[in-house]
Structure formats: structure tokens, C-alpha cells
Amino acid sequence: MSFELPDLPYAYDSLAPYMSAETLEFHHDKHHNAYVVNGNKLLEESGLKGKSLEEVIVGSYNGGAVGGLFNNAAQHWNHVEFWNWMKPNGGGAIPGDLEKKLIEDFGSVDAFKDAFVQAGVTQFGSGWCWLVLGTDGKLQVTKTANGINPIATGEGTALLGCDVWEHSYYIDYRNARPDYVKAFVNDLVNWERVAELFEAAS
Numbered sequence: 001m002s003f004e005l006p007d008l009p010y011a012y013d014s015l016a017p018y019m020s021a022e023t024l025e026f027h028h029d030k031h032h033n034a035y036v037v038n039g040n041k042l043l044e045e046s047g048l049k050g051k052s053l054e055e056v057i058v059g060s061y062n063g064g065a066v067g068g069l070f071n072n073a074a075q076h077w078n079h080v081e082f083w084n085w086m087k088p089n090g091g092g093a094i095p096g097d098l099e100k101k102l103i104e105d106f107g108s109v110d111a112f113k114d115a116f117v118q119a120g121v122t123q124f125g126s127g128w129c130w131l132v133l134g135t136d137g138k139l140q141v142t143k144t145a146n147g148i149n150p151i152a153t154g155e156g157t158a159l160l161g162c163d164v165w166e167h168s169y170y171i172d173y174r175n176a177r178p179d180y181v182k183a184f185v186n187d188l189v190n191w192e193r194v195a196e197l198f199e200a201a202s
């Protein structure tokens with residue numbers, strides 16, 4: 001296996017005004033591409049070349065003492081998922097079973113959104129905030145540093161993740177990370193994709 005950069009699943013200008021074409025051009029074509037190129041170089045030297053991407057992530061996590069291969073492999077996975085967690089005209093209605101489960105585990109959809117935004121805002125430095133279906137069968141909101149993700153930590157199945165590295169919002173929102181995470185959860189999320197992952201993991 002080697003890492004490959006997928007095309008964006010929509011046009012570069014189709015997430016505006018919440019995420020601009022300029023942000024997507026840099027984020028997808030430069031940042032994500034660099035994870036793919038650097039990851040492939042490190043994969044060659046690693047002895048993990050026959051493994052799946054998930055196996056490479058787990059196999060290079062090293063209890064959190066991560067190096068270059070982990071960082072690039074995990075960020076490749078994170079970004080492939082991230083592009084699919086958004087869509088043009090996103091946000092809006094949440095498919096019934098998932099909405100029910102969000103209300104069951106968080107009290108309300110708004111309470112989930114508040115917790116998700118709070119996790120993104122309080123992640124100090126670069127990282128991600130997540131909606132995870134935990135191994136206990138409950139939905140939970142978590143946050144991780146840099147490229148670390150729920151596959152690595154084994155805390156459950158990632159149903160949704162938001163990239164809170166500055167490269168994902170600085171062009172459009174400058175330093176206003178809260179506005180970016182709110183726009184992500186209210187106006188960009190592809191809830192059909194989240195529901196599909198929820199059904200598969202349930």
C-alpha cells in the first residue's frame with residue numbers, strides 16, 4: 001500500500017462562504033499532499049508497507065510517543081475523512097436515528113454542538129475535536145493533539161472530526177477559532193456521512 005491524495009469530493013469554491021476556495025487549495029493541495037508525499041517516503045523505510053492505513057496508524061502510535069510516520073499516516077486518514085465530513089449546503093437536518101442518539105447521550109443536539117465547539121476551542125495548539133461512538137456504546141466528544149485520532153487511541157469509532165490546526169481556518173477566520181468550529185458544525189457537516197458511519201459502527 002502507498003498513500004494517495006484523493007480529489008476533493010466537491011468543487012473548491014462550493015463550501016464558501018464558510019470555507020473558501022483559497023483555504024481548500026492550500027489545505028488539500030499543499031498540506032494534505034505533503035502528508036501523502038512524506039508519509040510514502042517514511043513508509044518505504046518502515047517495514048509496514050504491506051499494511052493497511054489503519055494498521056500503519058495503530059502500528060506506529062507507540063503509546064503516544066509518535067514520530068514522522070505516525071504523524072503523516074494519521075493526518076492522511078484524518079484529512080481523507082475530513083473532506084467527506086463536509087459538503088456544500090451542509091449542516092441542517094440530522095438523520096433520525098443519529099439525532100435520537102445525540103439527544104439520548106448529550107441531552108439535546110445543541111448540547112452536543114456546544115460540547116463539540118468547546119472541545120475544538122480548548123484544544124491547545126494544533127489538533128482535532130471529535131464525535132466518537134465509544135466502546136461503551138455511548139457518543140462522546142473528545143479532542144486530540146496534532147495528528148492523533150481515535151483509531152490510534154482506541155477510544156472508539158470516529159463519526160465526525162474537525163481540524164483545528166490554524167491552516168484550516170486562518171485565511172477565512174484569522175484567529176477566531178470559535179467562529180470556525182461553529183460554522184463547521186452548523187453549516188458544513190455532511191450529516192448523511194456521519195449517520196452512515198454511525199449505522200456501520202452500531
Ligand code: MN3
Binds near residue numbers: 079165168
Ligand atoms: Mn489540516
